[in-house]
Amino acid sequence: MSRKSDPSDRGISRRGFLQTGAAIAAWETVRPVPEPQLSPPSASASPFAPGGAPTRLSEHLWVYGDTCNVYAVTDGNKALLIDFGSGRMLEMTREMGLAGIDWILHTHHHRDQAQGDQKAVKARVPIAVPAHERHLFEDAENFWRNRRINHLYNVRNDFFTLTRNVPVASSLADYETFRWGPYEFFVLPTPGHTIGSITLIARIDGKTTAFSGDLIYGPGKVQTLHDLQYTYAGMEGVDFSVYSLTRLLEREPELLCPSHGAPLLDPASGIEELIRKLSDWYDYWRGPTMITRNQPITVSPHLVAHHLPTASFYAVISESGKALLLDYGSASNTSFLIFKDWPDIHGRMRFLEHSIDTLRSSYGVKSIDVVMPSHVHDDHINGFPHLVKHYGAKVWCFENMRDILEKPNGRNIGCLLPEPIRVDRTFRHRESFKWEEFDFNVVHSPGHTEFQMAMFATIDGARVAFTGDAFFNTPARPDDGLRHNLIYRNDVYSDSHMQSLRNILEFQPNIVAPGHGTPFLLNRTDVARFEKRLEQQKAHFERLLADPDVDFGLDPSWVHIYPYQMLLRPGQSGAAEVRIRNHRRKPMQLEISLVLPEGWRSEPQIRRISVDSKSLGTAPFLLTIPGDWPVKLKRVALAADVVADGKYLGQIAEAVVDLGSAGV
């Protein structure tokens, strides 16, 4: 959906327009040359400083050519700065007759934007940064401790990160608005130059003004291409830049303020020119489909398949124009792959809105009523918080997913989205329900993960099965029939896949709508071949695993601590339980003790429990951190020491405690 500027906004004042145009021309000709000037050195300050002086673009907008362009928006005698460069503006604002700087907002984390931030911290000016790059400001030193340099394949230019931590006062979250005085800065996610880059869009002196960081340098130009490469020989940033420029264009900016290069009046043609040139460059490298070219497939009048985002998602559309979405994740495979293998512990998969505009314009969708996950994996649900927050969608799911979605810190299993998602309704195994004119059935579908369902509906006369990642129509060899996968960390047991297949076949679907790829017709030959393959899988388990109760060798979490990630401070207590899945064909007796950091207390010290065959047992504990416990590291690990049926197994389960803020 494109959000046009609010028609109730003030019109462009002619005076403001002329002033801006003339100022830009003047600024270009007498562009401050940042000749190094020597200023008194101090321990942390640079001996260099840029020359020149700020130029007034319009009544409330100034620009200063520092190591990047620093923009000042004013309200009375106060200013808000967009990016900060070397920090020279601290002195300049005094010369501009301003009483002080209220905020610094950053478009991205590069040093040329933010190298003077320590001066702002000293002057007590609060700093707000893109949410997806917050850790590259406040935890920059940790980034440097952990960034791999040898065997360099992650070639992304996060090497342009600050050298010291900068305290951050606020995050600029995607699609949210930062309000200051009479101004509202809309945070448009514009990845490209960096993955977490944002463009801030506000009405200033009657004009829709976009502060776009290094997304665009000037008409049809970028300052660097190297920043647009994240993975080895990748072109991800080019794809993202085209997406970001397209979204920016829809907002109809009247003045574009880049971090390098001159401000652009009437920037549409310059943005279009860059979209064309970057698309040509992307096509030259013959990459996968660009995000902006993703087009859905009409399966039947009331069912639309989007197969090009990371995970396929489906829209069931009612006569009334309501949509029920089955999954809704990242915009493209590229959006996913750049995070999948990234070593950075704080990085969060970034969601970019996609496909909703097509559902509205081409399929008559008026509202996103309900969204349901096929399973709990991040690539399938990354867009749920956005649909809830900005479209009022309700979240419905299979019953065992609720805890994972609402408390993602609880478990350490594959592919969880850290953002909690509130669930409005759950369904039991074999439950049926009606939504608009359609009838649905839900069944448990374990295997790929324990937290997966299959859902069935008759849509436009076809019996459709939404099967998530249970299996795919891309067998490695034709006689495999279908393809499945096995991820031990996802709570999978020896007969999970077969159980899932049987649950699906019971409903005799003719069209399968998988979690990746396009819908396909299910035929008996393929099913028979696939069944045989699943039987072979079970035989391998039995041949390979020492314990005749093979699930002990498949399940890394048969003993686990819940929650896996706790957030506690010194002086606080927290409840944790050790959970035991007894895969044995007889009851188990366990003795459990927690191994904690020096000085922490556990109540009780030892717990003894009996767990029935094929069931789950829980051993609750209360942890206490003494109030005077010195925090040296922001995250510590603890373990559970276990004796099972008289055999000492040792510290076979663990959990982490974040002290202070989660993750950072």
Ligand SMILES: [Zn+2]
């Ligand atoms: Zn930059």
Ligand SMILES: [Zn+2]
């Ligand atoms: Zn998937």
Ligand SMILES: [Zn+2]
């Ligand atoms: Zn999955």
